[in-house]
Amino acid sequence: MDHAFVLRTLILKDFKIRYRNMSLGMLWSVLNPLIMMSVLTFVFTVLNPPNVKNISDYPLFFLCGLIPYSFLSVTWGTGTNCIVDNAQLLKRTKMPREAVPIASVLAAGLHLLIQLGLLLGITLVNGHGINVYWLWLPLLWAVAVVFVVGLVLLCSALDVFIRDMRYLVESSVSLLFWFMPIFYSANIIKPSHKVIWELNPLTVLILAQRAVLLEGQAPEMRLFWKMCIVSGITLALGWIVFRKLEQKFYDYL
């Protein structure tokens, strides 16, 4: 079995289906974060609550947080449903089943690249130059994708046996908007609580993006290693659980 071919075909399929029936196509990838950015910038700079006063360049600051979050919310949400949604396919063809959740995450890749292009564009327009630490960004995102793939493998397999999984994920995603430093700075979190927040690889990604793009600094190494460990464990766990439960998919789909 040509696994790369299967994966590529599945990604292409998800991708074509997602974009074929949109007349504005990829414009939506850009429009959405821009609208969010404008609204939040209005709320937090024009209305001006006390704790964001000293954040310079708030729109960019916010975008650094929003893009990882929206990637997580899209991939985790659709990824959790992907096994049940593709039941017909999985019950009728013998294929490497893990290709389905992996493809569903990677199919969001182009959407992500467009948004990252937007982020880097606005960074440059706002007068922050290119620096050598930009090279960190692909690596950081790769680790984040590993984390999300692990998460989606785990949740999509569990969704077969516990069909309310998708609602749990939906609620978690909306909670996470408040529990990730998206519209506020991580400095306002109590140091004793910070340890827990930093367990989220996407939070680490947000902090690292702000360090690299806004402050021209390297990401904090301690956090980077934490991110790698959590992502590695998540992928291993997701993989093991998926392989174990996969045997029973046919009976429960």
Added chain:
Amino acid sequence: MGLIRFQNVSKTFARTARRQVLGSHLRNIVSRTKSAEEPFFAVRDMTFSVEPGRSLGLVGSNGAGKSTTLALAAGICQPSAGTIEVTGRAVGLLELGSGFHPELTGVENLYLNAALLGMTEKEAKAAEPRIAEFADIGDYIYEPLRTYSSGMMLRLAFAVAVHSHPDVLIVDEVIGVGDSAFQQKCNERLRQLRQNRVTILCTSHSGDVLRDMCDELLWIDHGQVKRRGTPDEVLAAYLHQH
């Protein structure tokens, strides 16, 4: 080469399978009751084999276990007991249009299906013109699949399946959809495959299709083998009972 061997194979489904919600899982944990309900036997203690290049058809009423047997042979689900041995590349054509997506065009679906049936990209590219020619649906192959009739879908699905170099071909019920010209073409192609020692396992409710396609028939009743023999013999016994 393609050999299928079932040795005392059983497949059970839990009757509680539909209660897949958090509430019922929690209740089970709290009350610590193991679901004591009898499992449902879709296939019970089934033993048979098909030699390479032979063609075996399954007959039986709805719910007798034919489709489960095919799914087991295709390796899509695991037996609860017994062993199944299938050598070579097994290609299943288990339901019309499974693995197809309505929004994709014929060609796009062709590649998707080829990948899922285990072809490499190179094989798929090489086979594309032959598949398109065999399906013979003209320019429709560039249209989205949702515009197809079920006959056209069958043509495309069948064309991909028979060009994927199977050692074992597993076909469920679908042949009846095509028009007589296409059925003839299918039969010819299947004969050709059998000459190349491809093993075929199929089901159908049409006696004519079974007589055409199969060397032998296997009558399945309540998940068990009731009778095996030549098509005429088994069909006579089967129809007599109904």
